[in-house]
Amino acid sequence: MIKNLASLVERAKNKRKRKIAVASAGDIHVLDAISIAVEKDIVEPIFVGDEEKIREICKKIGFDISPFEIINVPDKQQASVKAVELIKKGKAEILMKGLVSTGILLKAVLDKDNGLRKGALLSHVAIFETPYYHKLLGVTDAAMNVKPDLVEKIGIIKNAIEVFHRLDNPNPKVAIVGSVETINPKMEATMHAATISMMNYRKQITGCIIDGPLAIDGAVSKAASEVKNITSDVTGDVDLILAPNIDGANILYKTMNFLGGAVAAAVIMGAKVPIVLTSRGDTEKSKFLSIALAAAIA
Numbered sequence: 001m002i003k004n005l006a007s008l009v010e011r012a013k014n015k016r017k018r019k020i021a022v023a024s025a026g027d028i029h030v031l032d033a034i035s036i037a038v039e040k041d042i043v044e045p046i047f048v049g050d051e052e053k054i055r056e057i058c059k060k061i062g063f064d065i066s067p068f069e070i071i072n073v074p075d076k077q078q079a080s081v082k083a084v085e086l087i088k089k090g091k092a093e094i095l096m097k098g099l100v101s102t103g104i105l106l107k108a109v110l111d112k113d114n115g116l117r118k119g120a121l122l123s124h125v126a127i128f129e130t131p132y133y134h135k136l137l138g139v140t141d142a143a144m145n146v147k148p149d150l151v152e153k154i155g156i157i158k159n160a161i162e163v164f165h166r167l168d169n170p171n172p173k174v175a176i177v178g179s180v181e182t183i184n185p186k187m188e189a190t191m192h193a194a195t196i197s198m199m200n201y202r203k204q205i206t207g208c209i210i211d212g213p214l215a216i217d218g219a220v221s222k223a224a225s226e227v228k229n230i231t232s233d234v235t236g237d238v239d240l241i242l243a244p245n246i247d248g249a250n251i252l253y254k255t256m257n258f259l260g261g262a263v264a265a266a267v268i269m270g271a272k273v274p275i276v277l278t279s280r281g282d283t284e285k286s287k288f289l290s291i292a293l294a295a296a297i298a
Contacts (some may be wrong), residue, residue, distance in 0.1 A: 002136060002167045002296075005129045005265060005289055011167075012042045012295040020276075020291065021046045021092035023083035023108075024076045024100035026053035028061065030278075033287035034096075035063040042295045046092055048083045049099070050074040076100040080108040087116055087273055094294045096276040102143075109271055121145065122270040123156040124277075125163050126253055127293060130262035133220060138164065138172070138240035139256070142249035143277070144268065150192050153242065154205060157196070159269035160240050161208045166297040172239035174200075175219035176212025177248075181230060183213065189244035208240075209233055216241070216252075254281070265289035267297070274298055 002008050020037075022030065025047040031054070037043045047054050047065070051072035058065045073079040080100055086092045095116070097105050109116050124143035127136050140160045145152055157174060164172040176193035183194045193212030200210035211234035217224040222236025243249035256262040264286055268275035274294035278287045 001169050004136065005263060008265065008289070008296055009040065009292045012292040013040055015295065017041060017044055018094055018295045018298050019044050019046060019092040020094040020096055021048060021083040021086040022096045022098050023048055023105055024079040024098040025049040026057060027099035028057050029284055029287060030096065030098045031057050031063060032061055032284045033291060035061065036284070036288040037291045042292055043094065044068065046071065046086060048073055048079045077104050080105045084108045084114065084116060088114065093298045094274055094276065096291065097278070102277060105277070109275065116271040116273060118272045119155065119159070119270045121152055121155045122268050123159045124266060125160045125269055126264045126266040127163070128256055128262045128264045130256060130260055132260065137238070139249055139253055140240065140242055141246065142253040143246070146246045148245065150195060153192055154196060157205065157208070157242055162269060163267070163297055164239060165207060169239060172208050173234040173237055174208050174210040174240045174242060175214045175234050175238040176210065176242045177216050177219050178213050178244050179215060181214055181218055181228060189213065211235070263289065265293035267294050
């Protein structure tokens with residue numbers, strides 16, 4: 001089982017080097033992260049985008065890209081389509097977003113005939129290392145599904161537990177969080193949490209242990225859960241937090257990064273390959289770690 005993000009990098013290094021297709025690759029922060037991943041011998045990039053711009057940025061940051069393929073497609077939409085095509089043809093095993101809007105890239109990914117659809121939905125899975133928690137902590141879904149319904153939340157959980165299984169955690173503990181621990185018919189999130197927890201209890205959802213509804217303090221702190229008289233196999237030892245909606249997950253994600261001293265790696269799951277789709281506010285380190293996560297689970 002992976003204990004920290006350094007171990008994640010080592011796992012990626014010890015696997016076969018993965019080919020990563022970078023859509024609209026002319027972004028300095030993305031190319032910085034790719035250069036680190038290349039230096040660590042984790043990936044072999046294929047750059048799709050404006051060749052002149054890519055070469056100009058790489059020269060500026062001292063990244064020797066002479067060993068790697070560049071496919072000159074200046075148009076961002078066409079670059080996204082081409083990067084997806086490389087995946088479809090088996091020429092790459094990871095897709096990464098460069099200087100292109102998420103909507104344009106996902107349109108290519110979700111194309112009915114030529115895309116990378118695998119399951120019912122795509123979802124964002126972040127893995128955090130924080131000095132204030134005793135192990136890696138997952139958060140989902142901070143980027144894709146705005147207001148997931150019950151069925152979508154089940155899909156989000158399944159996408160996330162696939163990440164943990166591939167990182168050698170066969171039975172991750174999942175907390176479905178909100179503002180209260182009690183089930184309130186006027187609060188839809190609590191009803192969803194209770195239903196999903198019962199489905200897990202009755203083995204309709206397997207490969208994990210689920211509890212909810214839980215407030216965030218009870219989820220991550222055994223002491224807090226004991227004060228609240230909550231008996232649970234999840235509290236204080238949770239591996240994955242499912243937020244009620246994109247607002248809650250995104251606020252938690254950015255609070256941990258910018259105020260909580262955490263570092264994160266993140267991928268989009270639910271397609272045929274992991275997708276590295278980082279935020280503009282993410283550091284180069286976080287972008288690199290996201291590439292390492294994708295390589296570790298590809």
